[in-house]
Amino acid sequence: MKGGLLSAMAAVFTRELLVFWRRSTEVMTALVFFVIVTTLFPLAVGPERHELMLMAPGVLWVAALLATTLSLNHLFASDYQDGSLEQLLVSPYPLSALVFAKIAAHWVLTGLPLALLSPLLAVQMALPTKAIGTLVGSLLLGTPILSLIGAVPAALTLGVRGGGVLVSLLVLPLYTPVLIFGAEAVAASAGQGFASVAHLSLLGAFLAVVVSFAPWASSAALRVSLD
Amino acid sequence: MGEFGGFAGVSRLIKFIHKYGAPKRFYRLAGRLVPWFAGVTALLFVVGLYLGLYWAPPDYQQGDAYRIMFVHVPNAWMSMMAYVIMASFAATGYIWNVRLADMLAKATAPLGASFTLTALVTGSLWGKPMWGTWWVWDARLTSELILFFLYVGYMALQASIDDPRRAAHASAILAIVGVVNIPIIHYSVYWWHTLHQPASLTLTSQPKIYITMLIPLIVMSFAFMFFYFTMLLVRVRSEILVREQRTDWVRKLVGSKQ
C-alpha cells in the first residue's frame, strides 16, 4: 500500500513535469519576469554599484517572490478546466499526498530554475561574490515555501472571478516571513558574512512548518472549491 | 473511563453548539442582548474618554500626545483578538458545519479590519510628534499593516464567491492558514526591526506605564471590546435573515412585522 502511494505520487509528479514541459511558455514567463524586473531596477535607480549592492538582496528576493506569485495561477487552473483535478479527488490515495507531489513539481519548474538563474542576476545587481552562495541557498530553501503556501490561495480561488489578482492579494501578506529571512540572509553575508546561518536556519524551520501544514490545507481548499 | 468522559464532553459540547447555534434561537437571543451591550459600550466610552482625556495627567516626556495611546493600543489589541476570534468561528463553522459560526466569522471581518485601520492611522498620528514623520517602519505598525492586508484578503475572497457555503468554507481555510502564520509574521517583523534599528523607540515601551495611564487604557479597551460585541450581534442578525430567508420562521417574522 505504501509503495502504491509513493508510485501514485511519482506518477502525479512526472505527469506534471511532462504537462508543464508541453506548455513551457508558462514556465518561461515566470523566469523572464524575474530577469526583467531585476533589470529594470538599475535603470530606475542608476548604475552606481554601491547603491545597487545595498538593494540587491531585497530586489532579487522581491522579484523572485513576484515571479512565483505569477506562476501560482497555473498550479491548478488547467487541471481544473480539463477535469483531471476531480480525478485526483476520487483517487484512493490521500489527496494531500498527491497535492504535495503537484506542488513539488511546481517548485521544480519555477523555484528551482529561479534559484539556479539568480547568480547571473546577482552579478548584474553588483552583489559581492561571497554572498552569491547564500543567495542561491536562501532561494533553494525559500522558494519551496512560496510554492507550498501559494498552493492554498491558488486552490481557494479556482473558478472565482478575478482569481489571478485575488491570489496575489491573498498570498503576499503570508509571504512576509520568507521575504524577511531570505533577504536578511543575503544581506548578512554580503556584509559581515557570518550571521546568515541564523537566517537560513529560520528559513529551514519555517519550511518544516509549512511542509507539514500546507499540503493538508491546500487539499482541503481543493475539496471546498470542487464541492 | 477518562477517555469516555472526554468523548461525552465533546459530544455534549457539539450538542450545545448545535442547540444555541440554531440561527432562529440566536436571532432572538441577539436581539435581546443588543440594547444591553450597546448601553455598556456607551457607558464605557464616556468613562474611558473622561479618564483618558481629562483625568489622567500628562506624561512627563510625551506631554499630552501620549493620550493617543488610549485609542491606538485598544484598537491594536482588538485587531489581533478579532482575527483570532474570526479564525475560531470560521474553523468551528468549517469543521462542524455550524452555519451560525460561518456568519459570525463573516461579520467579524469588517470590524476587525476597521480596528486595524484605526490602529494604523492613530499610530501614524502618534508617530508624527514623537518621531517627526508620519510613517516609521516600526515593528508594531508594520505588523498591523500586514494584518490589514490579511483582513482585506479575507473579505475579498468572501466577496468574490457567490455560493455562501463555499464562500464560508474557502475563507475559513484562509483564516486558519492566516492564524497559523500570524505568530511567524509577527516574530519575523519584530526580528527584522531589531536588526535594523537596535536603539529605536517603540511607541508603548517609551512611557513607563503608570496606574493613571493603565486605568483609562483598560476602560477604553473594554469599551472597544463591547463595541465589537454589539456590532457583531447587529451584523449577524441581518446575516441570519438573509441566509434563512426561505425558512418558515423568517417568513412568519417578516409577515408579523408588516
Add this chain to the structure above:
Amino acid sequence: MTFSQFLAMGGFAFYVWSAYGFAAFVVLVNTVQPIIHSRKVWRTLRRDLDRAEEEE
C-alpha cells in the same frame, strides 16, 4: 485647567484630536452602516414576501 487649555492638549491638539476624531468616525461608520444594511434587508424581505403572496 480651562476649557481652552483642555482643547490645546499641551500643543498636541492637532494630533490628539485627529486621532480621537478618526477613531470616532470609524466607530460611527461601523454603527450606522449595519443599521442601514439591516433596514435594507428588511425592506427586500418584505417585498419578496408581498410578491410571493400576490402570486398565491
